[in-house]
Amino acid sequence: DQSIQRRVDQVVSDNGTLPADDLYFDLKSGSxxxxxxxxxxxxxxxxxxxxxxxxxxxxxxRVGDSVTSRNIHAAIYDALRLCVAF
Structure with missing residues (x-):
């Protein structure tokens, strides 16, 4: 492994915060x-x-990104908790 150090003026990080919930709300009335x-x-x-x-x-x-911006593990865990008894 090789380590590289850099000095930079800015660091930009993109962390989504808005849920992708359009599909959830489109399907809600038919459930x-x-x-x-x-x-x-x-x-x-x-x-x-x-x-x-x-x-x-x-x-x-409503699980995963339809709740809030999340990673795959969180979405799978949400679904597991709801579907474990099926």
Whole structure:
């Protein structure tokens, strides 16, 4: 390994802060749970069975970058917590 040192005037870092949530909000009205998480079920490790829209066609959960700018590991962990009981 080789080490290089530099003196610079500025360091620019890009850290996203806004969620990429357009798709989530587009799909929300067609979901059975309207995007809501049943918190007691989540904490108990049981399936998410909340139905707020009986005409919905799927369950929808907001994870990863639809919550806030995050890394892949955080998104996978969000989904794992919600889907572990399926």
């Amino acid at each position: 059975t749970n309207l995007g809501e998480v049943d918190q007691p079920a989540l904490l108990a490790g049981i399936p998410q069975n909340q139905v707020n829209n009986p005409d919905g066609a799927y369950q929808l959960f």
